Amino acid sequence: MTRLIAALAAAALALTACGQQPAEKTEAPATQPPATPDPAKGAVNLYTARHYDADLQLYDAFTRATGIKVNRLEMNPDQIIERMKAEGASSPADVVIMADAGALWRAQDAGLLAPTKIAELEQVIPANLRAPEGQWYGFSRRARVIAYDKAKVKPEEVATYEALASPRFNGQVCVRSADNVYNLSLMAALIERWGPQKAQAWAKGVVANMARPPQGGDIDQIRAVAAGACQVALTNSYYFLRIVRSEAADDQRVAQAVTLSFPDLGGQGTHVNISGAGIAANAPNRAQAEQFLRFLTTPEAQRIFAGANNEFPVAAGVETPPEVAAFATFKADPLPVSTYGRRQAEAQAIFDRAGWR
Secondary structure, eight states, X not given: XXXXXXXXXXXXXXXXXXXXXXXXXXXXXXXXXXXXXXXXXXXXXXXXXXXXXXXXXXXXXXXXXXXXXXXXXXXXXHHHHHHHHHHGGXXXXXXXXXXXXXXXXXXXXXXXXXXXXXXXXXXXXXXXXXOTTSSOEEEEEEEEEEEEETTTOOGGGGSBGGGGGSGGGTTOEEOOOTTOXXXXXXXXXXXXXXXXXXXXXXXXXXXXXXXXXXXXXXXXXXXHHHHTSOSEEEEEHHHHHHHHHOOOHHHHHHHHHEEEEOOBSTTSOBOEEEEEEEEBTTOTTHHHHHHHHHHTXXXXXXXXXXXXXXXXXXXXXXXXXXXXXTTTTSOBOOOOTXXXXXXXXXXXXXXHHHTOO
């Protein structure tokens, strides 16, 4: 009992820790005073790899709707997994949130997430955007797309992912590192759709076309296109939409020079990933955790995902800002996102053989 109390106390002290990657955070506007939790309703402890300040709006809205207090600890996916392994049955984590299906799969594979069948979630969230046994559910979508220079590149030249490996873009491709989970998930999808041989050839082609060694985050790739360092780059859709919706003069210049292609993958549509969440295997506040997951599919929460972080909702019929809605009509590849985790090791091996650092 003493060890359990000590573990809970240590974790509680950390549940207000700051997140990773401050360069890619968003600001959450304060539109009303913070919600006041009802002590009688309890609390939910979140271990989250989402580093967006905009998520504070989600947590505040949840507390307003339920009275349940939200405690959060922000870490990267590997830190969350290792921490929960170390905590074992004493872990105070109730909900695990990741910004990629591959990361969710790693937590699931480590036995850290409880199978949770929630009928309301299964009715709203498409089957390909959640774990088959309910260990996690996708609550927002993002597409991995091609940002390109509008003055130098024709839309038809970036209509497929194959284009990035074509001679047309020799010395003109900007990308982030191979171990980035978004790139690993994309490669996993390419393996699934194309087979490993074609995926390997594509990776080698992209490496040959790189304008510079892989570096920075997705926003850095978009800015590099605008600055003329390259003509095309891989990015998640919401990073570009964040720039489009910014009022900063530098961002507006980038938005005027760059736009997005939603490329086709094997005739099935554009590669889509998710942010999602699952209930921790040893959740001490399971009832509150289930309430939190249900809340994430409500119209209010889905509007926050779109309005505050420029993601695409998973629920149908959700009103989104015009700038987001303008890009939301793309054809999405229906490949189950649970595939990405199972293919992750193979994806990394392909990148390594191709020399993608």
